[in-house]
Amino acid sequence: HQNSSNNKAVVSTQSTGTKAKVLEFQKVDATIYKHYNKTFWELVEKEEGIHEEVEKFKEYNAMMHDKCVAGKEIGAFNTYQHILTEFGETDFQCKAMSSRVLPFAHLIQKRNQGLRNDGPHQKSYLTLQDLYDVRYGKET
Numbered sequence: 675h676q677n678s679s680n681n682k683a684v685v686s687t688q689s690t691g692t693k694a695k696v697l698e699f700q701k702v703d704a705t706i707y708k709h710y711n712k713t714f715w716e717l718v719e720k721e722e723g724i725h726e727e728v729e730k731f732k733e734y735n736a737m738m739h740d741k742c743v744a745g746k747e748i749g750a751f752n753t754y755q756h757i758l759t760e761f762g763e764t765d766f767q768c769k770a771m772s773s774r775v776l777p778f779a780h781l782i783q784k785r786n787q788g789l790r791n792d793g794p795h796q797k798s799y800l801t802l803q804d805l806y807d808v809r810y811g812k813e814t
Contacts, residue, residue, distance in 0.1 A: 742768035749774075 718724055742762035749755025755772075762768035770778070781804060 738767070738771065741765075742771065 742758055742765065743756045744759045744762070745757040746754045747757055755774075756762075758768055758772060762772070773781075
């Protein structure tokens with residue numbers, strides 16, 4: 675088969691037995707996923723006002739995107755990274771929303787560890803500098 679990231683042929687070294695096991699596991703995973711996905715959406719549909727809430731969220735998201743994002747560029751791992759507007763570079767929420775998930779999660783985790791340690795100089799908040807450091811890979 676073809677590897678879509680670089681269009682080079684990929685040679686499979688899996689035995690026929692291994693392939694069969696993987697396909698069987700995939701069937702089981704797909705069945706479990708379909709069941710819980712259906713159950714989830716049945717519960718969502720029962721929520722009063724959910725569609726209105728989703729529309730409000732979409733409007734807010736579009737507004738924040740317009741205020742924060744000037745464009746996009748290819749970033750780490752060939753994924754898109756937002757280029758922030760002048761406003762976005764100084765706004766905490768814009769920075770937080772444009773931070774990569776794993777580094778941002780790590781930053782939150784470190785902050786929470788600081789809260790648990792309750793040290794005298796531990797901060798319980800994130801600053802623009804923290805987000806800048808995460809965004810540009812300068813996390814300590």
